[in-house]
Amino acid sequence: MKINYKTLAASKARDPSKDVLMGKYAILKRQNSKCFLDGCENALTSYKGPGSNKLCRAHQLKMRQYGGHGRIDRPYTFWKKDHCEECGHNPMRDNSQLINVPEPYRTILGMMLLHVDHVRVGGKDKYTNSNGVNHPKNLKTLCVECHMLKTFSKGDHWKDGFHSK
Numbered sequence: 001m002k003i004n005y006k007t008l009a010a011s012k013a014r015d016p017s018k019d020v021l022m023g024k025y026a027i028l029k030r031q032n033s034k035c036f037l038d039g040c041e042n043a044l045t046s047y048k049g050p051g052s053n054k055l056c057r058a059h060q061l062k063m064r065q066y067g068g069h070g071r072i073d074r075p076y077t078f079w080k081k082d083h084c085e086e087c088g089h090n091p092m093r094d095n096s097q098l099i100n101v102p103e104p105y106r107t108i109l110g111m112m113l114l115h116v117d118h119v120r121v122g123g124k125d126k127y128t129n130s131n132g133v134n135h136p137k138n139l140k141t142l143c144v145e146c147h148m149l150k151t152f153s154k155g156d157h158w159k160d161g162f163h164s165k
């Protein structure tokens with residue numbers, strides 16, 4: 001299969017070295033405000049740009065606008081690791097089709113082949129910071145295969161009650 005990676009908008013990603021610092025007073029004020037992600041203790045970023053009112057600098061740089069995979073409306077995306085925590089698979093290193101894809105496309109595609117699984121999840125909490133659902137302790141990075149196996153073995157793909165009858 002030929003991978004047409006040029007459809008990915010990596011070329012439009014923001015260059016972090018061109019980000020502009022906020023004013024001294026604003027930076028001082030921000031030291032008391034934390035990153036909105038459950039499980040992150042860092043202060044808000046001192047740089048202007050996307051996510052500046054919600055995230056610390058480390059997590060701001062993981063946003064899709066910078067070519068990362070983080071989305072504010074899906075807090076769990078910021079905790080995705082570069083390998084499957086079940087089998088160790090790292091698509092950037094182990095996927096034979098990605099080997100010839102140049103960076104940054106290889107990482108963007110490879111990270112798409114990893115999912116973030118919620119160990120425990122209730123309703124729409126998945127997209128919020130409620131109930132600790134998106135705390136890193138409740139998240140596990142899984143490759144597509146392990147994620148499907150887990151989903152099937154837990155019966156998550158069946159309608160409620162199908163397995164209980």
Ligand SMILES: [Zn+2]
Binds near residue numbers: 036056
């Ligand atoms: Zn953070």
Ligand SMILES: [Zn+2]
Binds near residue numbers: 142143144146
């Ligand atoms: Zn796996």
